[in-house]
Amino acid sequence: MAAASQNAFKETDVQLAADNRNRSKIARYNADPGKGELTVKIELADAFTIAPATLTHGCQPGNQAILVQPFQPFRPMDLPMELRTIIYNLVLIKPTPTPIQIVSFKVPSRDRRPVQRGRQLRIGHEGLTWDKQQGKWLRMAPSSLAITQVNREVSAEALEVVYGSNTFVFPETSDMDTFIRTIGSNERFVRYHEVPGESSWTDKRSSKIFRSLPPLANLRSIKINHRVVCSTLRAVGGVTFDGFISDVMPFLRALHNTIRQKDLSYTVLDVVKFVQDAQVCSGCGTGGHCRYRSVMGTCQVPCRGAQMDRHCEELQGRLTALLVKELEIAQTSPN
Incomplete structure (x- = not known):
């Protein structure tokens, strides 16, 4: 043993x-x-x-x-503000920054409202995707913005992230106008904005849309489509460069005063930029020779390449010279 x-x-x-x-x-x-x-x-x-x-x-x-x-349960609102902000960023901001395209949508018996493209409701079914195999409409995936419906405190903190960390783009100026009028006090959070360039842009529309911009006095970047002021668009719309300056100057002056009062490290010259159109002709779209005439309302400059870059730089230079003169902005000489 x-x-x-x-x-x-x-x-x-x-x-x-x-x-x-x-x-x-x-x-x-x-x-x-x-x-x-x-x-x-x-x-x-x-x-x-x-x-x-x-x-x-x-x-x-x-x-x-x-x-x-x-296990001892805890309230998310008991977390430090820094951790809550990280949570909001994970929920509300995509890993790859993608502009949010806003369109306006009219709900029956209600006012027109701005919605993110792809999330418009449709009468008669519950979603936007048709499943051929099941023969029915599929429900839309839940929106991350549902977090703003938890309570007022969460809503206030989350909306600051939504409006302050995303870039908003608009197919039409009417969509942009509806968006600005609808978001109310959240306009103070908006930091990244794009002004669309339509082939039907007119002096009347330009004046209306730029008058709605002064409340957005905390913008860090506003991109203006070059088609807004292109002289070659006279046949299909557009405004003169002087008319554009007259319309946009009240907003730029308010933005300049805000930046100066807060003693920020940048000027209004760093905020406003002319950019090329996201829309391209059939040639550029397929990687071939540019056929800019095949896109309604494009200016007489190839959609992409050095000519378009110089075109936007020329417009930017004219705007910079006028702002320096009108707002008395001191420019730093390049080394």
Whole structure:
């Protein structure tokens, strides 16, 4: 029986240490074991948390232990503001920055309202995707903006992230006007904005849309489509450059005063930029020769390339010169 016991068990440090007669044998096991892995499976009826702990009292001070504690729920609003902002960013901002395209939508018996393109409701079915196999409309995926419906405090914090960290673009100036009139006090959060360039742009429309901009006095970037002021668009619309300046100057003056009062590190010259059109002709769209005449309302400059870059730079230079003169902005000389 004794022989069987000796064969069944192998000596360990613990066994040797527990036997005073074998204490001298510990030296041959005195090697650094390195790091070890321990897998523990714990099953309890109620939710719990686990945490490592080092014993400081009792018969085994210095030993490691695992504490199993009942789960204590907490309110997200008890988290520090910095952590809540990180959560809002993860929920509301895409990993790859993508402009949010806003269109206006008329709900029956209600006022026209701005919505994100692709999320318009349709009468008669519950979604926007038709499943051919099932023969029915599929529900829309939940919108991340649902987080703004939790309560007023969450809504206020989340909306600041929504409007302050995303770029909003508009197919038509009417969509832009509806958006600005609808968001109310959230206009103070908007920092990135794009003014569309329509082939039907007129002096009357220009005056109306730029009069709606002064409330957006915290903008960090406003991109204006070059088609707004292109002289070659006279046949299909557009405004003169002087007319554009007259319309936009009240907004730029308000923005300039805000930047100066807050003593920010940039000027209004860094905020306003002319950009090329996102729409391209059939040639540029297929990687071939530019056929700018195939796009209604494009100016007489190829859609992409060095000529378009110089075209936008020329418009930007004229705007910069006028702003420096009108607003008395001191420019830093290039090195």
